[in-house]
Amino acid sequence: HVLVPDHRMAGAGLEKLADSPVWPWLAGRVHVVWWSLGQACQRLAVLLFWWPFSLILCAAAGYDALLRRRIRQHSFSYASPLIHFWSVRALLWILIGTLMLLVAPIPLPATGVPVGVAVVAVLLGLVLANSQKRL
Secondary structure, three states: OOOOOOOOOOOOOHHHHHOOOHHHHHHHHHHHHHHHHHHHHHHHHHHHHOHHHHHHHHHHHHHHHHHHHHHHHOOOOOOOHHHHHHHHHHHHHHHHHHHHHOOOOOOOOOOHHHHHHHHHHHHHHHHHHOOOOOO
């Protein structure tokens, strides 16, 4: 109501300004921006709701991967730089995709967050298990 004048505003010369067809269009755009911000806050709340599950899953995957890495350090196993590279890239794309999905105007499935957390845990395990033998 602050940004878009209407016919109820009194003042010298503002009545003609409120008759412009631009204001209903602008009011619609402002409404869409506020709706998108509300949707992003709601989706962020859902992501934060799953943080205990994601913390447990990522900690378990990370610990397992570090143990596999220690085993590879003392054996003749090969830590693949290709798997490490593509896992890091996939984690970065998932992070970018998550930030973009906060404001995406599409419905998201209810199982999207737990499945996404499981994928991130697997990728984190691959990154840590395939890191260099000597850092």
